[in-house]
Amino acid sequence: MTTQDxxxxxxxxxxxxxxxxxxxxxYVGDLLSDVLASAKPxxxxxxxxxxxxxxxxxxxxxxSTVLITCGRKLDTQTIAEARQAGxxxxxxxxxxxxxxxxxxxxxxx
Amino acid sequence: xxxxxxxxxxxxxxxxxxxxxxQLLVYELRVRDAMRKDPVTARPTDSLRTIQHxxxxxxxxxxxxxxNGKLLGIVSIEDIINALDKGHxxxxxxxxxxxxxVTLRDYYTLVRAVTEFDRHGFGRFPVLDACERLVGIxxxxxxxxxxxxxLEARAEQAVAHEAALVAERxxxxxxxxxxxxxxxxxxxxxxxxKISQQMREILRQRGIAPESRRRxxxxxxxxxxxxxxxxxxxxxxxxxxxxxxLIDAIDSGPGIENLDLAMQEGWSTAGPLxxxxxxxxxxxxxxxxxxADRFEVRTELGIGTHLHAEIQMKKAELNPGQTxx
Numbered sequence: 001m002t003t004q005d006x007x008x009x010x011x012x013x014x015x016x017x018x019x020x021x022x023x024x025x026x027y028v029g030d031l032l033s034d035v036l037a038s039a040k041p042x043x044x045x046x047x048x049x050x051x052x053x054x055x056x057x058x059x060x061x062x063x064s065t066v067l068i069t070c071g072r073k074l075d076t077q078t079i080a081e082a083r084q085a086g087x088x089x090x091x092x093x094x095x096x097x098x099x100x101x102x103x104x105x106x107x108x109x
Numbered sequence: 110x111x112x113x114x115x116x117x118x119x120x121x122x123x124x125x126x127x128x129x130x131x132q133l134l135v136y137e138l139r140v141r142d143a144m145r146k147d148p149v150t151a152r153p154t155d156s157l158r159t160i161q162h163x164x165x166x167x168x169x170x171x172x173x174x175x176x177n178g179k180l181l182g183i184v185s186i187e188d189i190i191n192a193l194d195k196g197h198x199x200x201x202x203x204x205x206x207x208x209x210x211v212t213l214r215d216y217y218t219l220v221r222a223v224t225e226f227d228r229h230g231f232g233r234f235p236v237l238d239a240c241e242r243l244v245g246i247x248x249x250x251x252x253x254x255x256x257x258x259x260l261e262a263r264a265e266q267a268v269a270h271e272a273a274l275v276a277e278r279x280x281x282x283x284x285x286x287x288x289x290x291x292x293x294x295x296x297x298x299x300x301x302x303k304i305s306q307q308m309r310e311i312l313r314q315r316g317i318a319p320e321s322r323r324r325x326x327x328x329x330x331x332x333x334x335x336x337x338x339x340x341x342x343x344x345x346x347x348x349x350x351x352x353x354x355l356i357d358a359i360d361s362g363p364g365i366e367n368l369d370l371a372m373q374e375g376w377s378t379a380g381p382l383x384x385x386x387x388x389x390x391x392x393x394x395x396x397x398x399x400x401a402d403r404f405e406v407r408t409e410l411g412i413g414t415h416l417h418a419e420i421q422m423k424k425a426e427l428n429p430g431q432t433x434x
Contacts (some may be wrong), residue, residue: 031390032334036327037399041319049387053334056302060309060326062319 001108003065003088004018006028006044010092010099012067016079023065026108028100032057039063044108046096052078059085069096134259140222141215143255144236144245150175151184153203160184160202171233175208180235182206212237215244217260221254238258285309287349293336293360298386301337305329308347308354315351318425324400325354325420331393331414332358337366338383340414353402356418364387364410372398 006012021078027039028046030054039045041062047054050072058066064087068074071093074082082089092099150173151160160172170186184206192198192205213222213234225234226249236245291304305326312322329347336343336358343360370376372394379389398404401418408414 030387031392032387033331033390033392033396036331037392037396041323047387051386052299053386053388054299056305056330060302060305060330061323 001044001103001106003090005106006065006067006090006103009102010067010090010094012090012092015068015074015089015091016083017065017086021064021088022063023108025056026100026103027063028096035063036061044103046099048072048096050074050078052081054078055082055085055087055089058087065089065090067092067099069094069099130260130263131256134256134263135220135223136218138219138255138259139215140213140219140236140247140280141245142216142217143222143251144247145251146245147237148173148243148246150243152176153181153206154201156190157184157198157200157202157205159270160187160434161193161198164189169246170248171246173210173235173246174202175243178242180210180212180237180241182208183210183233183235185232188328207430210235214239219255221305222247222252223249285351289347289349291345293333293343293345293358295337295342296382298334298383298388299338301334304333304345304347308349311349312354312422315349315422316425318423319419321422325356325422327400328354328356328397328418328420331397332356332418333427334388335393335416336360338379338388343413350422352422354422356401356416356420358414358416360412362411362414363413365406365408366410367412368406368408 001023002019003014003017003021003030007014007019007033023042023044025040025043026046027043029035029039029048030049032049035045035057039061042064044065044067045058046067046069048069050068054066055078066087066089068089068091071091073091074089079089149163149167151163151167153174153176163172164170164186172184173180174182174184182203184202188205188207192200197205211225211229211231211234213225213236215236215238222234232249235243236247238244254431277386289304289307307325308329309322312325329345333345337343340360342356342361346357348355365371373391374395375391377389383389394406397416398416400420402421403419405417406414
């Protein structure tokens, strides 16, 4: 599944990164340590966190794409950091539950 | 000069006896290395008086007599004393000189020269080259001087060699060992992850496998955020060696009250701000422990906490088509 598919499915907005970024799998988590411990590389990470540490954790775990839910946005500096780290960031108005449900339904495992 | 051969050769030659460097040099050096070159000479027609003056002027005790570069004889200081005694000091020297004196060749080893001195009891030998030309004169004193001179040179070489080795080793260590350190302020969530980022970049450049890099990054990041969340401040130190990463997180307090509880997943004493930012999952220390190959925490209430972790680094396998992220 590519970022483009996710944007269409979840009415998401591309904050930074490429629309062609491929994700394989998904992880949901708002606790950074939990994501550090459990998320696999190259997954889509769904979170409501918008702090810049999201970028740190994502790049540390080689997570290619982060989806921010509930319409939250990153500030411009954090977006710049994400761009520099090569992390694609999306924002959706849906809740984490709705977003994860739709992705699961579509077949993203 | 190669020190290894220097030590090996005599040991074999001397049947395991200890051989001093001086003994060695006697085998290595040649007469040409010790002799005085371009010796003062006289012609056969010169008087013994002339030769006496030559000896006085040049402070020498023997003068070879030559004709067209060919050695005819030698006049020693003993010959002069005899001439003075017997009253023929003004005679041409060819009449009283020692004819066809024993000579040494310039390519003889010094050990052979010493043997010749012992055998003949002479104070000096004229030295000829392979073409029978007179090229020098040698005394026992010249041999001693040459040995001392070469011993000094060898000693200097050895010292210089040692210094070069030390310098090389230090330079190598500097290349392979990188130390990153940063002061961590309490509550400074914005700065979290910078050291970890730097470290990952260095490891990536060194071709370390992504999995090893991630483990090191998690340890550094969790250790750093621990200081930010829980302590009054401290220091994070990351040492990158060729095959491992050492991480030390040292804070100035307050120390962990119950380390067993802190090591339990889900236990956290993080405050509301930290929790709001996604910290305080109670997984910091367990995460570090899981990612590190060696892990140690020393903590004392009121003093502080020192966390030490070591992570072994594996090189990325070079799979064509698979690039390291």
